[in-house]
Amino acid sequence: MKNKHSDVHHHDHGEPPSDPVLRVKAIESLLVEKGLIDPAAIDVIVEAYETKVGPRNGAKVIARAWTDPGFKSALMEDATAAIATLGFTGRQGEHMKVVENTDNIHNLVVCTLCSCYPWTVLGLPPVWYKSAPYRARAVSDPKGVLAEFDTILTENTKISIWDSTSEVRFLVLPQRPAGCDDWSAEQLEKLVTRNSMIGVELALSPDQLKEIS
Amino acid sequence: MNGGHDLGGAHGLGPIDPEPEHEEPVFHAEWEKRALGLTLLAGLLRQWNIDISRHARERQHPVDYLSNSYYENWLAGLETLLKETGMVTAEELSSGNVETSAPVGLDKKCVKASEIIAILEAGSPSHKASVTAQLFDVGDWVQVKLFNPTGHTRAPRYVRGHKGIISEYYGSHIFPDESAKGKTIGEPLYNVVFEGQDLWGDDNDSTIHVDLWQDYLEKPS
Numbered sequence: 001m002k003n004k005h006s007d008v009h010h011h012d013h014g015e016p017p018s019d020p021v022l023r024v025k026a027i028e029s030l031l032v033e034k035g036l037i038d039p040a041a042i043d044v045i046v047e048a049y050e051t052k053v054g055p056r057n058g059a060k061v062i063a064r065a066w067t068d069p070g071f072k073s074a075l076m077e078d079a080t081a082a083i084a085t086l087g088f089t090g091r092q093g094e095h096m097k098v099v100e101n102t103d104n105i106h107n108l109v110v111c112t113l114c115s116c117y118p119w120t121v122l123g124l125p126p127v128w129y130k131s132a133p134y135r136a137r138a139v140s141d142p143k144g145v146l147a148e149f150d151t152i153l154t155e156n157t158k159i160s161i162w163d164s165t166s167e168v169r170f171l172v173l174p175q176r177p178a179g180c181d182d183w184s185a186e187q188l189e190k191l192v193t194r195n196s197m198i199g200v201e202l203a204l205s206p207d208q209l210k211e212i213s
Numbered sequence: 214m215n216g217g218h219d220l221g222g223a224h225g226l227g228p229i230d231p232e233p234e235h236e237e238p239v240f241h242a243e244w245e246k247r248a249l250g251l252t253l254l255a256g257l258l259r260q261w262n263i264d265i266s267r268h269a270r271e272r273q274h275p276v277d278y279l280s281n282s283y284y285e286n287w288l289a290g291l292e293t294l295l296k297e298t299g300m301v302t303a304e305e306l307s308s309g310n311v312e313t314s315a316p317v318g319l320d321k322k323c324v325k326a327s328e329i330i331a332i333l334e335a336g337s338p339s340h341k342a343s344v345t346a347q348l349f350d351v352g353d354w355v356q357v358k359l360f361n362p363t364g365h366t367r368a369p370r371y372v373r374g375h376k377g378i379i380s381e382y383y384g385s386h387i388f389p390d391e392s393a394k395g396k397t398i399g400e401p402l403y404n405v406v407f408e409g410q411d412l413w414g415d416d417n418d419s420t421i422h423v424d425l426w427q428d429y430l431e432k433p434s
Contacts, residue, residue, distance in 0.1 A: 024247045026309035035320035042250030090336040112221035128231035130283045136223035159419040166424035167339040
C-alpha cells in the first residue's frame with residue numbers, strides 16, 4: 001500500500017496515480033461504516049472551498065482597503081477583526097496579519113515547513129505554493145522565485161519574506177496600480193489576483209486586465 | 214525534527230513551474246477532494262490536534278515526503294493517525310473491509326453535514342494563556358537557540374543559531390512542540406526579523422520574518 005523506496009517516482013500534478021484513489025476509497029468506506037464520518041459532510045466541505053471560500057474574498061478586502069482609508073487603518077491595526085466585518089472568518093484565518101507593499105518594500109509569503117495559507121481570504125493554496133521548490137527558495141532566493149513568475153521589481157525595492165511558522169496567516173496588500181484612480185471598489189477587485197496577495201506578482205494594471213478578459 | 218519537510222534554503226528541487234492562476238482548478242482529481250474532506254472530518258473527532266497532524270506527515274521518510282504529491286502526504290498522515298488512535302487497523306486499510314469496531318463512543322462525535330459550515334466559519338483560535346512571562350519586547354535582539362529537537366518543532370533549521378530582532382509580540386499561543394505530544398500549553402509568540410545577509414550571505418539584501426515561540430529564543434551571547 002505504502003510507497004516503497006524502490007518504486008518512488010515523481011507524480012506530475014494533474015496526473016494522480018491510481019494508488020491514492022484506492023486508499024481514499026478504503027478510508028472513506030471504513031470510517032462511514034464505523035459511523036465516524038458523514039460522507040455528505042465531505043461534499044459540503046468541497047463545495048465550500050470550490051465555490052465560496054476563495055481569492056475573491058481577499059480581492060474584496062484589498063479593493064476596500066484601496067478605497068476606504070478608515071478600513072485600511074483598521075486592517076493594518078487588527079486584520080482579523082477588519083476582515084471579519086466583511087464576513088470572512090474561520091478555519092486557517094483565525095489570526096490574520098496584513099503586510100503592505102510600498103515603493104520600497106515588496107512582501108512575499110511562504111510556509112517553508114508545510115503549507116500554511118490564509119484560507120478564509122484566499123481559499124485552498126495552489127499546487128506551486130505547496131511545492132518543495134517554492135518552499136525551499138522563497139526564503140533564500142526571492143528574486144529568483146519572483147523571476148519565475150515574470151515579476152521584476154525596481155532596483156530600490158527590498159523584498160520582505162514572511163515564513164508562516166505559527167497559526168498567524170499573512171495577506172499581502174499589493175500597491176494600487178496606476179490608471180484606475182476613478183474606479184469603484186467593485187471594478188478594482190478584478191485587478192487583485194490571488195498571486196498578488198501572496199506576493200509573487202503585482203496587481204494587474206488596467207491594460208493587463210483588458211488583455212485577459 | 215530535521216525532516217524532509219524543513220525545506221527553507223534547499224537546492225536541487227527544480228523549477229516552481231506554476232500553473233497560470235486563471236487555469237488552475239481548486240482540485241486536480243476527485244480523490245483529492247475526498248482526501249481533504251476525510252482529513253478535516255477525522256480531525257473533528259478530536260483524537261488529535263493540528264500539530265500532531267503536521268507531525269504525522271513530517272515523520273515520513275524524507276524520500277517518501279518529497280516524492281509524494283501534497284494530498285498524498287495528507288493521506289499518509291491520516292492513515293498513520295487512524296491506525297495509532299485505533300480507529301482502523303493496517304489490515305482494514307489494505308482490504309477496505311471492516312474487521313474491528315471503533316473506540317467506544319467515538320461515533321457520537323461524528324460531525325453531520327449540516328454542522329460543517331458553522332464549524333469552518335468558527336475556526337479554532339490558537340490563543341492560550343502562557344505559563345511563562347513575556348521576556349522580550351519589540352526592538353530587542355534575540356538569538357534562536359542552536360538545537361536539534363527530534364520531535365515536532367516550528368523553528369526552521371535555517372534560523373537556528375541566528376540573531377534577529379523582535380518585530381511584533383502576538384500574545385501567547387499554543388506551543389506546537391508540546392502540542393504535538395498532546396500537551397496544550399501557552400507560550401509567548403513573536404515575529405522575528407532576520408537580515409538576508411546574516412542567513413544566506415552578503416549578496417542577499419532581503420529581510421526574512423519568522424514567527425517564533427519564546428522557548429526557541431535566548432538573549433544573544
